[in-house]
Amino acid sequence: MQQTLSPQPNLLTHNTSNIQVIRRDGSTTLLNIAKIRSVVEWACEGKEVNPITLEAGLTTRLKNGVTTREIQDNLIDCALGMCSPSEPEWRYVAGRLHIWNLWKDVIVSRGYGYGDYAKTVRLQVEANQYDRQILTYSTEELSLAGTWINQEWDKDYDYAGAVLLTKRYLLPDELPQEAFLTCALLLASVEAPQQRLIVAQQFYEAIARRKISLATPILANLRIPNGSLSSCFITAIDDNLESIFGEITNTARISKNGGGVGVNVSRIRSTGSWVMGKKNASGGVVPWIKLLNDTAIAVNQGGRRAGAVTVGVDIWHLDVPEFLEMQTENGDQRRKAYDVFPQLVITDEFMRRVVAKQEWTLVDPYEVRTKLGIELATLWGEQFETAYRQIESELDQTITLYKKINARELFKEIMRSQVETGMPYLAFKDTINRANPNQHEGYIPGVNLCCESFSNVKPGVESHCCNLVSINLANTEETELPNICQLAVRILDNTIDLTNPPFAASKNHNDKYRTIGVGCMGLADWLAKRRLTYDHLSEISYLFEEFGYWCTHASMELAKERGAYSAFAGSEWSKGKLIGAKPLEWFLENARDQERWVNLSQDIQTHGIRNSHISAIAPNTSSSLVQGCTASVLPAYSKFFYDKWAKGAVPIAPPFLQDFFWFYPENKSLDQRKVVKAVATMQKWIDTGISMELLFNLNQGVYFPNEPERCLKAKDIYETLILAWESGCKAVYYIRTVQKDDFKESNDTCVACAN
Secondary structure, eight states: OOOOOOSOOHHHHSOOTTOEEEOTTSOEEEOOHHHHHHHHHHHHTTSSSOHHHHHHHHGGGOOTTEEHHHHHHHHHHHHHHHOOSSSTTHHHHHHHHHHHHHHHHHHHHHSOOTTOHHHHHHHHHHTTOSOGGGGGSOHHHHHHHHTTOOGGGGGGOOHHHHHHIIIIIOOTTOOHHHHHHHHHHHHHTTSOTTTHHHHHHHHHHHHHTTSEEEOHHHHHHSSSTTOOOOOEEEEEOOSSHHHHHHHHHHHHHHHHTTOEEEEEOTTSOOBTOOBTTBTTOOBOSHHHHHHHHHHHHHSOGGGTSOOEEEEEEETTBTTHHHHHHTTSSSSOGGGOOOSSEEEEEEOHHHHHHHHHTOEEEEEOHHHHHHHHOOOGGGOOHHHHHHHHHHHHHTBTTTBOSEEEEEHHHHHHHHHHHHHHHSOOEEEEHHHHHHTOTTGGGOOOOOOOTTSSOOOOOBTTTBOEEEEEEEEETTTOOGGGHHHHHHHHHHHHHHHHHHOOOSSHHHHHHHHHHOOEEEEEEOHHHHHHHTTOOTTOHHHHHHHHHHHHHHHHHHHHHHHHHHOOOTTOTTSTGGGTOBGGGBOHHHHHHHOSSHHHHHHHHHHHHHHOOSOSOOBOBOOOTTHHHHHTSOSTTSOOSOSSEEEEETTEEEEEOOTTHHHHGGGOOOGGGSOHHHHHHHHHHHHTTOSSOBOOOEEEEOSTTSSOTTOTTOOOOHHHHHHHHHHHHHTTOOEEOOEEEEETTEEEOOOOGGGGTTO
């Protein structure tokens, strides 16, 4: 309930009669207390806050010559200062005041606010800020679309979301609803002419009401001329100079357009290998990784931020020990790469040997290729295990360049690096490829920058390319989920036809596989509203069964309308298998509603499916702030905390904290085995991957309340990582740690990818 108003605030009794205020257009006027009160009451409307306390906080900040912007900024500062775990809604008041600033600035700059969308489009096209594709629509159609705009939806943002939206995504002289409407119209522009306005309105309402979140490349680049819309890319490098420098160039092109890229280097010969017949001539993978590192820095996405590259190497590669050390401070600085994000691509055989404390052999791919005719990087599962046993049987006879190491000790080195730096990421290669619906066309070498999106890659021929959106579970009710899933899949399939892939191999992939990634955010909020926890695996499973079913069903329906993806014939989909290339029998045993899966399998075999990969859950660290929900599917780090931004500390809290405080577990003190089990439960219904961060609190007594002196040990982290592999998780993203109750964060790479 809103608090009862106290007697008239100090603002009325303060001597303000002679204060001159400078307006945004430069003119002056006498201070009008009524106007300030009107704005304050507007900003506080419907929130559990007392507007009088905000007015009272402003009185000491008024002076002659104050600008209207300064008054507004002071009100924002006051609201932020009053925000607390017991009164978290002040952050929404600050957000509304920030949006008010935006409205006024745009009115001063262009002479009007909302109300003439067709004129806005014309002006933005003339200024070369909007792509001329928007003129596919007539002036009459644009005017009609302008009537859909609901200015009230601008009031839904808290301060963090409002600032990120205006600073990162809006163009000059653009308002939020104009941005969302323009995106919706462009996304619908590939629809049939008689349908596109109907579809565009559905897109707009889902985006503007924050039920569907567009990934950063779509929201930021769709409106501008020649913008690239894809979030995630993966390339692989062959063991020759042409391939190496070709993929470095492609990495630069991806970075220029704001995408995140994964580069697999497992085929490149190791340190000490042969070059032009001379042994010990090769410098291994690290010098080439350093070039990728410097490319990411040099091609800085138009000055917005440095590029973001994850470099993957298979766990059997002879250079793995140096790969693990390339971000340490000691050693030869010429062989360091501090700005890439390392990932290790790990086989089941290695993990089995880790558990059994057996030996593991590191080998040179070039020697294995030339002497045994085996391209080890392309193999997984039983084929890999057979080839690997053959290689080990040839040691000291055919294979001379190798190193034996205890698998458990190597895994300890990996863990040590993860605790110190957050990385390397871990990609479980066999788990990923078993779930690959396109095994008939190749294999998946590793994961993307955020560990959730991946598919077949062929060096120089096909580079994984994927577009992403996320469904906001905090704002979406169960009855809405089928329709929202259908809209999300349609948005992404349309995006494939609108985007301009940055190089030929990515276009080939787009055209062949039509890979998309519909994800989720706000699971912690969905659970809190229902008074559930991350232990409620049955409820989580059914939610994601619904999500997986309706996304897959939507892609099947699109195949009826537009045709199946071109590599469908021979795929696991074509054989009647469903999500994760699992046989129908699995769904009959595990699904709550079995009959619909039987029908879906039959429909896909009859009509095909439009997209080879459909669902992928990204980290959404930044975009979740704009969406006003918790990030991705993980618990909130804390119920309430301040994030340090350039202009000071900003309060961050889940959306339903006021009503469901006790149902938000804090990830900073939550047993991560619960997180792993929950993610593994979701993964069964997600056909690509889930960006799973693990957060370990290293302080005493956090996980062991009855043993106040006990803290987390390496054995506990080890067992959690083993559980992730055994439970069917496809990858482990960052390992983060809490030390002395201080959140130790690694770099936020997901801004360049999904967000």
